[in-house]
Amino acid sequence: MVLSKQISLHAYTLTEMEKQLLRNLLDYSDEFEYKNFTIEFISEQFNVSKTSVHRFTQKLGYESFVYFKDDYFNRDVMSKTSQEEPNQYVDMLKHTYELVNDSISEDLLIAMIQAKRIVIYGMGMSNFLGKMFQIKLQLFGKTVEQFDDSRYMRLSAKSLNSKEDLVFVLSRSGKPPEIVEAIIEANFRKVKIVLITEEPKSPLGGLSDFIIQTSFSKDSDQAIDTRINAHVALDVLMNRFIERKEKEVLENDTKSIDPQQGE
Structure with a gap:
């Protein structure tokens, strides 16, 4: 009471x-x-x-x-704040970590490494996560473009190249019509799509080649959603990408020292 x-x-x-x-x-x-x-x-x-x-x-x-x-x-x-909510919060983050780890495949990491350009679509608060992800990828030498405006998403989708580009989409619901329209255009051009979402069974989920699923977050007046699940997903993905990239560099260095290993 x-x-x-x-x-x-x-x-x-x-x-x-x-x-x-x-x-x-x-x-x-x-x-x-x-x-x-x-x-x-x-x-x-x-x-x-x-x-x-x-x-x-x-x-x-x-x-x-x-x-x-x-x-x-x-x-x-005080009891609810100190006992129930933190436990639920921690459980949600743990669940997201497990889902994300299971979602990241070797094929996805290779696609990220081989892509000459990575394009990121995200609207609303997801836009800020997209910008952070863009900067992190750029620090590792990737060419990255990020869009949050539906008009520019549609325009950029028309210039995508299946042999060079990889598209990331950040969407909790997986169904914003503005992003769906751009991704349909990307599908026509046979560009690979990576979706980070809480709803894999969604319009965007059906149009994506790779889906990184997170746990469900809850909105309320007291605790406005911060996209923390997507933030965790991108952080885990970035760490896995760095590990895979460093592994590839090490393998290439080993082959250059001993050419017979590449035969």
Whole structure:
């Protein structure tokens, strides 16, 4: 229960004395400590009987004073925040890590290495992740273009080359019509598509050659989605790409030292 909600539902049942007690409790809330907050303490502090305090909490819809006390000090919310939500958050990230690791194939890593140009499509908040991914790839020598405007996506799709380009799409839902239109154009040109999404069974999923799936994230007014799952996916992918690229460099160096190994 939440104290403010209980007050809004039951305040009309309070007597004038009880309403004054409620005002006092709200006004002086910063001065009280949970361990000393008892019926006896309230009775002495505000010069009311212990029976009146007990009746007051019952009128607010509480079965016992302890429940009222916990709500008064917001202990239910604290418990949920400190125990349930972090566990759910950590579980979501672990699930994403497992899904992403399973989704990244050797063929995808080779396609990234061989691509002469990587093109990234992402709208809304995904656009910022796309920019970060672009910079990381550029630091490793890749030619990368990134688009978040539907018009430029369509135009860029018409210039894609199947022998040189690889397209990455960042989309939670896998169905923005603006991106779908651009990816259809890319399909006509037989360009390989990599989709990072929570919804593999989606319009974009059906048009993609590689799908990196993440766990589902939840939006709410209190915790606006940050695309953390996609961020984890791109981070894992980048690390796997670097490892594969370094492995290829090492193999090429070994072959140059001992040409017979390449035969």
